Amino acid sequence: MAMPDFSRPQPALPADDSDRLLRLRQLFPISGPDLTAWPRVPMPVLCTASILFTDLRGFTRLTERFAHDPAGLLEVLNAHLKKVLRSISICGGVVEKFVGDGVMATFGASGDEADHVGRAMAAAIGLIGANEALNRRSAADWGFRLDVGVGIASGDVVVGAVGSADRSELGVLGDAVNVAARLVTQAGPGEVLMTGTVYRAMEAMLQSELTSQSAVRGRSGRLEIYRMSLLGGRGDLA
């Protein structure tokens, strides 16, 4: 394959945008820590944790609506994320990274092993409630609602440095991470999708107290899924 002509300059961005982009990149350096001592980076740790993903439903449509107002888009998104971050933090979770319009958080993958399933569930319920309060306050002004879905899975994960000496992050790897990431894509507005492991750890508490709960058992592949609807519910699994 002929190499593309990398030398061809295409200064597409206005100078002002270009300058702002540079300052944003400087504010958020992405190289990670200096790991020239990479061989001395601590070995990875295997631990049992709960993984929580959030995702805004219909955010792509919102992106189109704000196509010419990126600042307005991020203002709305950050108002939502602030609620999400706070709910997770209150319950002792760690926001590992932002994933598009949502986050990936872990409970029990930082040394605090106390009841990580309960903490994750409390964070999910808290963030859906806080987001609903945000809707009640702002949806009329905005002209639209922000609807959030949550996926939770529990299991063994590996916590360790991923990447190379030049560019690294702390990675959390394992089936529970993949499953929670898949669950969140199927969660409807105000819903928490969870694995059987998570559901059984929380079952008594959810059924006795959460009157709007409609946990439904389903299967996706070999995966046992329970759905909890906190905003009235959409019924069974699709």
Place this chain on the structure above:
Amino acid sequence: MAMPDFSRPQPALPADDSDRLLRLRQLFPISGPDLTAWPRVPMPVLCTASILFTDLRGFTRLTERFAHDPAGLLEVLNAHLKKVLRSISICGGVVEKFVGDGVMATFGASGDEADHVGRAMAAAIGLIGANEALNRRSAADWGFRLDVGVGIASGDVVVGAVGSADRSELGVLGDAVNVAARLVTQAGPGEVLMTGTVYRAMEAMLQSELTSQSAVRGRSGRLEIYRMSLLGGRGDLA
């Protein structure tokens, strides 16, 4: 809902693991920069970029195989990621974050606008080739192969600070990000899945030079997808 009993201590991790976990967390602090001056953070920037995702096929099975050897698992993963990072870096891309066993990289979202589609495609071809070289050298020792898939999409994205003053990252948001993330999940071993926009920008170059190319047109929803197989190919879109 009764709050879970957060006070109940469950010191599940051996002291040695717990200490290592703490050191890993200290090495990779995740709060982001101090944004107490958040209102003065530069406004987000709208730019046209190419987004590349990589993903290892069958890594979940590998995770199970290494269930009791997390260090071995990360050693194999990092050998692969080193090739991926290097190929992206050579072509001028920025690795925004690690996503499970893969990465999300951008081309043209850091001020360097020159031919971002060509750069992304060159990085994809480069990393699949470098990974194949890694397989030739190590697969026999390992007892398994590492197979990588790539997804590429191009379009307008918003680059800006997401999160809150306490916890923030530089976010890259837009339809192209979502599409590329979806494409990579469908890419087979040694395959690059791309949108019509990406394909048409590269068409002449790919068809004339890449003899093992088998770009196939398909549709997933309203999305026009082209598939390029660099390792012999698996035929049409599923």
